[in-house]
Amino acid sequence: ETGVTQTPRHLVMGMTNKKSLKCEQHLGHNAMYWYKQSAKKPLELMFVYNFKEQTENNSVPSRFSPECPNSSHLFLHLHTLQPEDSALYLCASSPGLDHTGELFFGEGSRLTVL
């Protein structure tokens, strides 16, 4: 148990579907992140939220839409995805943004786009 919970753990969707990934942290952290993890590639930072405000969007296509209603919850809304979007999507949290402390990761949502 890492304190960061992601649902669903596995998701299969067609290119025309709309689905959402959910992340919840019970660590009292202020910063939350979405990462994409593809096989044999470095983690790709997608979005960063600090105190519910989006502080970073790393040129992510608009078919990925984040939402952060409060400091404990983070969503990633998915629509009209492409097969190359199939990957493990990891949520993480940290006390602040300075990255001198560890990130706490969820176990990820494995997404397959058909």
Add this chain to the structure above:
Amino acid sequence: GQNIDQPTEMTATEGAIVQINCTYQTSGFNGLFWYQQHAGEAPTFLSYNVLDGLEEKGRFSSFLSRSKGYSYLLLKELQMKDSASYLCAATDSNYQLIWGAGTKLIIKP
């Protein structure tokens, strides 16, 4: 550009010692992290080095040389449960994390 290099895969024997190397090129430097990730699980924090030298934590040690842009993770008395991917990440001058692609470590009996 900013870059992290680490071997893609390594194999070692149970009970032995293995060293996983990581070299980094970043715009400024504010520390280096190692994370462990078992298949299908969350990455978990192993170590953070910001000063030169070796830091030991049980069977795991992490070394940093800032002048060489180099770090390694040393795993002693290997156990089967150490089979995992090991991720190296450096923090640049803007406190952004730059990640390596990970090293898959296979432990054989």
